[in-house]
Each structure stands twice: as C-alpha cells, then as structure tokens.
Amino acid sequence: MSRFLLRRVLFGVLVLWLVATTVFLLFFAGPADTVARRLAGPRAPIEVINQIRNTLGLDRPLWDQYLSFLGKLLHGDLGVSFISQTPVTTLIAQSLPGTLWLVFGAAVLWMTAGITGGVLSATKPRGLRDRVTTVLVLAGISLPTFVLGMLMIYLALSVFPWSGLQPGPYVSPLWDFAGFLQVMIMPWICLAVVQAAVYVRLTRGSMLDTLGEDYIRTARAKGAPERRVTYRHGLRAALTPVVTQFGVDIGTLLGGVVVTESVFGLQGLGQLMIRSVRNGDLPVIIGAAILASAFIVIANILVDVAYSFLDPRVRLA
Amino acid sequence: MSLTEASAEAEHIPEQAEAVRGKGPWQLAWERLTRDRAAMVSLGVIAVIVLLALLAPVFAAITGHGPQEAFPATGLTPEGLPVGPGSGFWLGADSLGRDLFVRILYGARISLLVGLLSTLLATLFGVVVGMVAGFYGGWVDGVLARVLDVVLSFPYLLVAIVLVAVLGASVPLMILVIAFFSFAAMARVVRGQTITYKEREFIEAARSMGASKPRTMFVDVVPNLIAPVTVLATLLIPTSIVFEATLSFLGLGVDPRTPSWGAILSDSVDYYRVAPGLLIFPAVMLLLTTLAFNLLGDGIRDALDPRGEGGR
Numbered sequence: 001m002s003r004f005l006l007r008r009v010l011f012g013v014l015v016l017w018l019v020a021t022t023v024f025l026l027f028f029a030g031p032a033d034t035v036a037r038r039l040a041g042p043r044a045p046i047e048v049i050n051q052i053r054n055t056l057g058l059d060r061p062l063w064d065q066y067l068s069f070l071g072k073l074l075h076g077d078l079g080v081s082f083i084s085q086t087p088v089t090t091l092i093a094q095s096l097p098g099t100l101w102l103v104f105g106a107a108v109l110w111m112t113a114g115i116t117g118g119v120l121s122a123t124k125p126r127g128l129r130d131r132v133t134t135v136l137v138l139a140g141i142s143l144p145t146f147v148l149g150m151l152m153i154y155l156a157l158s159v160f161p162w163s164g165l166q167p168g169p170y171v172s173p174l175w176d177f178a179g180f181l182q183v184m185i186m187p188w189i190c191l192a193v194v195q196a197a198v199y200v201r202l203t204r205g206s207m208l209d210t211l212g213e214d215y216i217r218t219a220r221a222k223g224a225p226e227r228r229v230t231y232r233h234g235l236r237a238a239l240t241p242v243v244t245q246f247g248v249d250i251g252t253l254l255g256g257v258v259v260t261e262s263v264f265g266l267q268g269l270g271q272l273m274i275r276s277v278r279n280g281d282l283p284v285i286i287g288a289a290i291l292a293s294a295f296i297v298i299a300n301i302l303v304d305v306a307y308s309f310l311d312p313r314v315r316l317a
Numbered sequence: 318m319s320l321t322e323a324s325a326e327a328e329h330i331p332e333q334a335e336a337v338r339g340k341g342p343w344q345l346a347w348e349r350l351t352r353d354r355a356a357m358v359s360l361g362v363i364a365v366i367v368l369l370a371l372l373a374p375v376f377a378a379i380t381g382h383g384p385q386e387a388f389p390a391t392g393l394t395p396e397g398l399p400v401g402p403g404s405g406f407w408l409g410a411d412s413l414g415r416d417l418f419v420r421i422l423y424g425a426r427i428s429l430l431v432g433l434l435s436t437l438l439a440t441l442f443g444v445v446v447g448m449v450a451g452f453y454g455g456w457v458d459g460v461l462a463r464v465l466d467v468v469l470s471f472p473y474l475l476v477a478i479v480l481v482a483v484l485g486a487s488v489p490l491m492i493l494v495i496a497f498f499s500f501a502a503m504a505r506v507v508r509g510q511t512i513t514y515k516e517r518e519f520i521e522a523a524r525s526m527g528a529s530k531p532r533t534m535f536v537d538v539v540p541n542l543i544a545p546v547t548v549l550a551t552l553l554i555p556t557s558i559v560f561e562a563t564l565s566f567l568g569l570g571v572d573p574r575t576p577s578w579g580a581i582l583s584d585s586v587d588y589y590r591v592a593p594g595l596l597i598f599p600a601v602m603l604l605l606t607t608l609a610f611n612l613l614g615d616g617i618r619d620a621l622d623p624r625g626e627g628g629r
Contacts, residue, residue: 015467026483138615142607144559146566147600150582150589158590258474259563273475274567277482285479292475 008304012297019293020286024069027282028062056082078287083279088287091272098170099268101180102187102260103253107246109192110199115235115242117196118203123230125208133200140197149190149263156186169267187264191257195249202245206238213237244303251299255292349620356616359609366606370425377423380407382416384423384576389414399592409594411584420576421599427577428606431492432558438496439557440550443503444542450504451511452534462508468501474563481569488571491564495557506549507542514541544621551614555607562603578603 053059057068072079078088117137121130156165165186173180210216211234219233220226256270265271269288276284340348350356369376377383392400392414399410408418450461477494484490514520515538523533564570565579578599585595 018467023479026479138608138611142555142604142611144562144603144607146563146579147582147603150586150596151600154589154593154596158593255475258478258567262567273478274569277478277569280482285482289475289479 005301005305008301012301015297016290016293020070020073020290021066023286023289024066027286028058028065028069073290078290079283081276081281081284083276083281088283091284092269092287092291095267095269095272097172098266099254099257099261099270101170101173101184102191102257102266102268103250105184105188106191106195107250109188110195111246113192113196114199115203115239117200118207118242119230119235121200122204122207122211130204133204137197137200140193141201143194145190145194145259146263148193149186149260152186152190153263167264167266169265183264183266187257187260187266190263191253191260199242199245202242203238206241207234210234210238240307243306247299247303247306248296251296252292254295254299256288346617346620350616353616353620355612356620359612359616362605362609363613366425366602366609367429369422370429373419373422373426377416377419380405380416380419382406382419384419385415385574387413387415392416399588399595401592402594408598409592411581411595412588417581417595417598420581421578421602423576424578424581424599425602425606427488427571427575428558428561428603431488431495431561432554432610435492435495435499435557436550436553438492439499439503439553440546442496443500444507444539444546446500447504447507447509448511448534448538448542451508452515452530452538454512454515458508461504465501465504465508468498469505473498477560477564478567478569481564486569486571488575491561491570495560498560499553499557503546503549503553506545510542510545511538514538548614548618548621551610551617555610555614558603558607558610 050059057065069079076089078092080087081091084091117133121127121133124130153167156163164182166182167186168183171179171183211230216229216233219229224233254269256273257268258270258274260266261268261270262274269291273285273288273292275281276288373384382388388410391405392410394400399412399414400406402409406416406418408416408421411417411420446461446465450458450465477498480494481490520533520537523537528536561570561577562579562582565577566583568580568583570579571577581599582596582603585592585599589596
C-alpha cells in the first residue's frame with residue numbers, strides 16, 4: 001500500500017512537472033515579446049517595451065527564467081500578475097471559494113439525481129421508467145452547458161423575474177446568505193443537469209452488470225427482500241465505477257468550471273483563467289493551469305485509494 | 318450419374334446455395350438500424366443539416382445577405398435594435414444587422430467540418446496507437462498507456478484555452494486540439510479490444526502461417542474493431558461539435574467574425590432579452606445536431622450488438 005502510494009505520488013509529481021514545463025515553454029519561448037508589446041500599448045517607443053521586458057524579467061535567457069520559475073514554484077510562489085501586479089496566489093485565493101461552492105453544491109445535486117435515476121432505470125430495464133430516463137439522459141448529454149445556462153438566465157430574467165435568481169459574481173454565504181443563494185442556485189442546477197446525465201448512464205450500466213451476478217441470485221434465493229437486494233447487495237458493489245468517475249470529475253471541475261462560471265459571471269477560477277488568457281496575463285494562466293492539474297493528480301490518487309476500500313478484490317501493489 | 322448430369326447438378330448448386338444463404342452480420346446490423354425509428358429520424362435530421370450547410374451560399378444569394386455583411390439600414394430598427402423574423406430576414410437580424418439565418422447556415426459548415434474532421438483524425442490516430450499498444454504489449458504498451466493516462470488526465474478545456482491563447486484562433490488549430498483530446502479515449506477502447514483479440518485462435522492461426530505483425534494487425538484485427546470504433550466515432554462527433562461551440566462561445570474558438578454557432582450565441586448575450594430568436598434559433602440548431610448524432614450513435618450500437626443493453 002505505501003509503496004503503491006509512493007509510486008502514485010511520484011508519478012503525480014512527474015505529471016505536474018511536465019505540465020508546468022510545457023506551459024512555461026509555450027508561453028515564455030514564444031509570445032512573451034508580444035505580451036510586452038501589448039502591455040506597452042500599440043504605439044509605445046521601443047524603450048518602453050524594453051523596460052517592460054526588463055521589469056518582467058523577459059529579457060533574461062530562457063533557461064535562467066525557467067530555473068527561477070521552478071525554484072519559486074517549489075516554494076509555492078506563482079509569481080506576480082503582469083496586469084494588476086498582485087501575487088498570483090492572492091488572485092487564486094480570491095477566486096477559489098466561488099468555484100469550491102459551485103462544485104460541491106452541484107455535486108450533491110448531481111450525485112443524488114444521477115444515482116437515483118440510474119437505479120430506477122436499472123431495476124426495470126426497458127420499462128417506462130427506463131425509457132423516460134434514457135430520453136432525459138440523451139437530452140442532458142446533447143445540451144451544451146453554455147446553452148443550458150443561457151436559457152436558464154433568459155427564463156429567470158424574462159419569464160420568472162419574481163424568482164429573484166440572477167447571474168452575478170459569487171457572494172460569501174457568511175456575508176449575505178440570500179444573495180449567495182440568488183447567484184448560486186442557477187449555476188448549481190446548470191452544472192448538475194449536465195453531470196447527472198453522465199452519472200445516470202454510469203450507474204445504470206454498472207447496476208445492470210452487478211444485478212446479473214451470481215451472488216445477487218443467491219441473495220434472492222435466500223429470500224432477501226428485493227429492496228435489500230437492490231440497495232445492500234447491488235448498489236453498494238455497483239458504486240465502484242461511479243466513485244471513480246466522481247473523483248476524476250471533482251478533480252477536473254475544481255480546476256475551474258470554465259463554462260458555467262463564464263455564463264453566470266461567477267468570478268471563479270475558470271473565469272480568472274479566461275480573463276487572463278484574454279489579457280495575456282501569463283503568470284496567472286500558468287498558475288491556474290498548474291493548480292488545475294494538481295487537483296486532477298490528487299483526485300486520481302484518492303480515487304485509487306478509495307477503490308481498494310470499496311472493492312476488497314482490488315489489491316494495491 | 319453421368320458427367321453432364323453432374324455438371325448440371327454443379328451448375329444448379331449455386332442457385333440453391335444462393336437461396337439459403339444467410340445474411341452477413343453487416344446486413345443484419347443495417348436491417349436492425351433501419352427498423353430503429355429514432356436512429357432513422359436522426360439520420361434524416363443530419364442529412365437535412367448537411368444539405369443546408371452545403372446550400373448556404375445559395376441561401377445567401379437568395380436573401381442577398383452575405384454571412385459577414387451587416388445591413389444596418391434594413392436589419393436594425395430606427396432605435397438600433399435587431400429586426401425580428403420576417404420576409405427580409407427569415408430568422409431576424411443580429412445586433413449588427415447581419416442575417417441570422419444565413420449565419421446559422423454558415424455556422425453549420427464550421428460545426429460539421431470541425432466535428433467530422435477532428436473525429437476522423439482522432440479515430441485514425443486512436444486506432445493506430447491503441448492497436449500498436451495492445452498488440453505489441455510489453456514496454457511499447459507500457460509507454461503508450463502512460464502517455465494516454467497523461468493526456469486523459471489533462472484538464473482539456475484549460476489546455477485547449479491555453480493553446481488557442483498561444484497560437485491564435487483558427488479552424489485547423491481547433492480541429493487538431495479537439496482531435497488530440499478525443500484520440501486518447503479512442504485509443505484506450507481500441508487497446509482493450511485488441512488485447513482481448515490477441516489471444517484468440519484466429520490470430521494464432523495467422524501467426525502460425527507466417528503473417529507479419531503489421532499484416533496480422535491490419536488484416537486480422539482491424540475488421541473486429543470496426544463495430545466499437547464506428548460507435549465511438551459517431552458519439553465523438555457531437556462531443557467535438559459541442560467542444561468547438563464552447564470554445565467559440567468563450568471567444569477562443571475560430572476567428573470571432575466567422576459565423577460559428579458558439580460565436581453567434583456569444584454575440585447574442587446582450588440582446589436575447591429583446592430578441593430571443595438570437596438565442597433560440599442557434600441553440601435549437603446546435604441541440605438538434607448533437608441530439609441527432611447521439612441518437613444515431615446509440616442506434617448503431619444497438620444494431621451492432623443486439624444482445625447488449627442499449628444505452629449503457
């Protein structure tokens with residue numbers, strides 16, 4: 001177990017290093033010059049551009065910039081934003097709560113809906129319940145997140161203005177709980193609908209596999225009530241792939257729910273990323289990308305560990 | 318039996334054999350697919366969308382509105398708001414007075430082009446990489462499987478955004494980026510399938526007859542991969558279309574002036590409360606397209622694997 005963990009962590013660090021290096025090279029080998037020129041303004045004299053390059057350290061040799069970048073990274077220093085001169089870590093810390101609330105709030109909704117839907121349609125395959133769920137799932141999978149979000153905003157503002165729901169930046173629930181709900185409910189539903197579709201499919205398939213196993217027949221033969229067979233014997237074993245997917249999704253989403261945040265103007269990590277891309281704010285882009293990859297790497301390791309607890313047949317070696 | 322009788326008999330046999338010849342698996346699958354009403358309707362919808370995309374210049378000529386031309390005099394009301402659907406602008410105009418209908422048709426071209434080409438690329442690479450990894454095994458598989466792990470664990474939307482930011486938005490880049498992130502899913506499926514086939518008797522037979530590894534792969538393994546690859550490829554098309562629309566919506570897709578569905582929707586953000594058509598029409602087109610491809614993909618899967626539980 002500890003050897004397995006060590007190997008996974010080392011592999012995770014390798015992935016992170018690869019991501020950091022790739023992103024660094026992509027940006028600093030190529031368009032750093034363009035950035036200095038853009039920051040200086042369209043008609044800035046060459047001296048101003050050079051001065052900006054000098055301030056940002058863009059005139060030093062590439063390997064020198066890379067080494068100091070890696071060194072700072074190891075100390076948790078992601079540099080300073082080109083635009084606002086704020087440390088990148090501060091910007092990330094400001095954007096993180098919105099993303100965290102969005103992801104975990106939506107996760108409760110989509111796990112509830114997804115597992116319920118999956119179980120309902122797997123216990124009576126090809127029945128009416130199953131067909132209705134299948135259609136809903138297809139609609140959910142086919143509907144792009146941003147289109148769903150825009151339709152929700154349109155409905156909330158033009159058709160149901162009394163609902164009080166509105167798009168806007170994240171408000172802390174400790175400061176203004178009503179305002180928090182006003183801006184969070186729509187993004188929660190939007191993200192949950194899209195995710196739930198995937199989980200219904202996954203739970204249904206996994207449940208069908210599990211319910212076909214011999215020990216389920218044994219449980220029925222022993223006279224266990226159907227409800228107990230479904231939930232105690234079936235669902236528990238069927239949840240393994242669902243948990244895997246959940247871990248991966250949480251990891252990916254924490255890195256920034258780019259689309260949902262942008263549609264609703266939530267000001268989370270994803271939107272920070274998009275804004276920095278538009279402004280050419282390289283340190284912020286790099287910092288956000290590394291953080292996002294870190295979430296994914298950590299989530300993957302946690303999933304592998306959880307696997308061995310859920311399914312005793314899995315041995316970590 | 319005389320010789321002539323025998324030859325007559327021999328001539329007769331093919332006809333008889335013809336009469337009882339069973340249907341091939343592909344023919345059976347096709348027949349099952351044609352009986353699947355949802356899949357057939359989807360095929361029809363896709364055909365109509367393809368036709369509309371091909372005929373986009375014709376409609377531009379009929380209406381007299383180019384996809385990027387603005388008509389502030391006729392397309393905007395005196396207050397500067399976009400006009401609604403009518404005889405001049407069939408689906409109304411957008412905020413700059415451009416013809417929404419014509420732009421949606423040209424958008425279909427972008428969506429289909431990106432969706433189909435990136436899926437084709439992803440399929441080619443995915444099949445080759447997956448097959449090589451699964452068939453050769455050993456360290457080759459070890460390296461390739463790790464690479465696939467890394468690609469699959471990248472936050473793909475973020476990476477796509479970063480790449481577009483560095484290299485600038487263009488249609489070919491978009492196709493490459495989408496293909497790069499879908500190929501790993503394809504490769505993983507193909508690898509799994511190849512591993513299960515590798516130990517089967519017919520591969521052993523091919524090897525014992527002295528067939529080279531590449532020959533065994535392409536002649537003996539590939540036909541068995543056609544079914545799962547077709548299904549996955551059909552389902553990758555809508556994913557790619559949504560991916561392109563999403564990037565364009567975020568302003569990071571194709572050149573913002575290009576009429577792509579995502580860009581059209583993004584343009585509508587400030588106006589759809591006064592002109593809901595700007596949101597509804599492109600959204601419906603996008604939804605119809607992805608839904609049709611998804612339904613068709615499900616139909617193909619059910620048709621190719623009649624024993625399987627559909628929709629898994």
